Amino acid sequence: MFQRFDDSTSPDQGPPRLKALRQQLEIESFDGFLIPRADAYQGEYVAPSDDRLAWLTGFTGSAGFCVVLRDIAGVFIDGRYRLQVKSQVDTTHFTPVAWPETKPGPWLKEHLPAPHVMAYDPWLHTLSEIESIEAAGVTLVTTDNLVDRVWADRPAPPVGKITVQPLELAGESHEDKRARLAAQLRDAGHDAAILTLPDSIAWLLNIRGSDIPRNPVPHCLAILHADASLDLFAASEKLTETGDHLGCDIRLHAPEDFLEALAALNGTVRVDKAYAPAIVPQTITAQIAFDDDPCILPKACKNATEIEGARSAHLRDAHAMVNFLAWLDEQQPGLTEIDVVTALEGFRAETNALRDISFETIAGAGPNGAIVHYRCTKNTNRALQDGELLLVDSGGQYVDGTTDITRTVVMGSPAREQQECYTLVLQGMIALSMARFPRGLAGRDIDALARAPLWRHGLDYDHGTGHGVGSYLSVHEGPARISRLSDVALQPGMILSNEPGYYREGAFGIRIENLIVVQDAPQMGDKRDQLSFETLTWVPLDRRLIAVDMLSPSERDWIDRYHATIAEKLSVQGKARDWLEAATQPL
Template identity: 80%
Template structure:
């Protein structure tokens, strides 16, 4: 369940493996090969057998890819990982490329010879990704996976058991879900939809899996037909624990039957070009209709049962968090990041309800806190020094909900500069928490609310403000998010994170994160059709870091009310009682 602190490096990682890959390029007469951090299901987390990018380069971030050419290997990373990549990758052999500022197509065009053959594995890239690169004038060819050829002792693919997600937690039967989505297919003139996202299939069929850490999803493929029946392609060994959960309308097949089934489809077949591997559209002989995965939006709109479950999970998780924070305040100097992570995970385990952590816990002390998705290892492990900020980003997977929370605390006494930066981040979090906005707006329309206080001081952060969160599913869930790039309208029932931050490389990092759920806004004024947010996370803020003189009266009221609600909602014991009373006292 808990995370490892291995640094995932190997003596032959980096240059030797890159040289072996280039030998395969030479053998096949290719000029390059693309290595994404992806599997055939396009999930954020990948099984060890699919972690090709980390095996080749050493980079362990949750997003990115390498374009390995004969004379240069670009490793494309977004703003979250521009510090981390420098610590994990041999930059004498791999060239960090800021992405998406730099698009892969133009970069490849600039670095490939005029006549070239750039190869990719069609199981690991979507049709959209392939099209975007080809539009830049790059000639792509399909290939078997060159990394797999040279990967000795590659782990076996996962064979985790599938479990039933009961109706009392799902809130809707898989029969009703299939009927509802089949109707949308018929209305769109589609005869079938191909499903490749594991969380879509898990949601649709009310199942959960154990194939990869952190996200309770199974590796499988499915085809949903317009008559509401489903063809499910999954290893039979995974199904031993589900009993008679599946009806006769769900036909089971071995995974190797997936491509032949695609080739046999007729009529109009719906394929999500942004998530399905390119080989799906390349194999289908029927009329391909590129459209969104039909599960994605319904899954994001949580029903009342799922929201109630998520509320319960957050109260349970809050007890673990306040016990941890009380423990943390009682520690003497010399505490290490690994000790912080281990303690927090043990407090969550003490709930006796934890299925897994929802992602590898981030505990970044001092300068490590400035690495947005920092993961401590035995090599990077750092002692938390007096006066330093400690950023802890963590979450749990419970059968009734998924949690994700970040708290930044000071070890000892803060400086005025630390307080000012923390308060600017907090003001952004409050602004988003209290927002009212017209129905139909997307994440990009409200992202600035969380940044405005930072902008006024010339500051910003290089990640989105919020991501979607599943209901005992993926902690990062599409399609909605709070980001200047998101055009998906926000709708009631969508659970999102609210996590502005500020990072000063080499010094400290600050992030404050609560989960929120979109709701109908209470009647007000002209009673326009507006939405607002309900807060789901109930864990105190570090009052030592709040510069009270920077707050507006309404911000002070929000903080005091938030803390008062925490004190009412949580029933703690022992030393934590005294700690919580102080932590939630009025400003």
């Protein structure tokens, strides 16, 4: 079993820990301290030793931060976590703050007396974050981590093994990747680039790691030079399985030597201020050129080998999902969310190819489905009731690809209102799936396509429509998104999620998610240069929830074609075969 269902935090733990942290503020004469969700690698998923936000507050969401002052502690959370934070945090001691609507800089300006001194750990915040707070007139100073001082039983940092991602799966050697990126550095007049994102280093060197669950990336740091050589800073015990893969152009160093190496750099050094910890530019004495991590865009644009791997991984995953959904339809009342998660993990494991789940499975029954990033525990576990909706968001990590899929199903017979809301979400997903758009547009330019059916009924959802997905890497990958906030132009090879939703607090949640890959659109009309999407996910929709009378002819045709393709692509046995045949019948 991959997922655990125990509650790792409790609201009761927060107050004494908050008190101990404030004692450190008194000792240092600081007015406050910043506690991010992120670790030094700016990862969404963090090792237990880096889970400071959850340890202090009880909040376990994948994004957010806490600002602890002498008399108030604000927990900043976005729209995905407005419900979750209420159940995990002691709100008599911690104050939930709507973010990004409320920025930390202005909030601090309002709550801090002048003069004021805020402290932060420069390993855990990017320069962009620090500059945005300082722009509000707040004085920030660096310090060692005050949470670590009072976290008596803090776990040790992970030392997971690094493995090789073979050429037949990567599609390009790390020598060629380094040469390609080094040429770009030389063209830009940069002598070196600092790499701090684990998935960037993993992609560049064709390696994978095991330091954190769910995302197969190694905790390490690197400096790429304009001559295509690279300095890799990683614990030696992690590298025992890489053999001769790295070669002589990659120099190995202990992690603790990283800052010394930064200080010794000459020429012009490229630093991505959006991802590199603030301590990086604070340590470099050479000239700094602030620019994007050179790996981010090439990593996002999958090559033909990676796309073919994604297709294979999604077909394998679809077989597991169909077996799961067929099983689910046979279950009697009394089935719980934990039962659902455990069964789905079992069906994925039966593929004999699953390396890990790609994130904690979300199985939200009834009102729990309205918690966007809900994770069931023994304390929250809910039995599925007749007539309720069940939202299941899950994915797998396979060596040839990363999957992420959401299906919402009804237990028993649906109410008309459930069908109407589901169909509006489905119409948005179809609109994005069918989209053709000019080359050069970004996620913000097409996000409205998925929301328009909901908007017409005064409805919406408080999360992005899509995120990038890695190739046996992070399930949430930058830089492209389908979101009103994303200005990154979409390019062929980018794998994205397409996941509109609708959530009614206390009642139900609906989300439908397929993964799609950006492709050159077949020419038509006046042969304008356009892009479109290829669907990667092949799992039936719940026909019981589709209000057919709300669909246009083109939407009905899309669903029927989608289901017919699923029936052609998938070959399952026994009762699952009968279930699939019924599930893919034309509307």
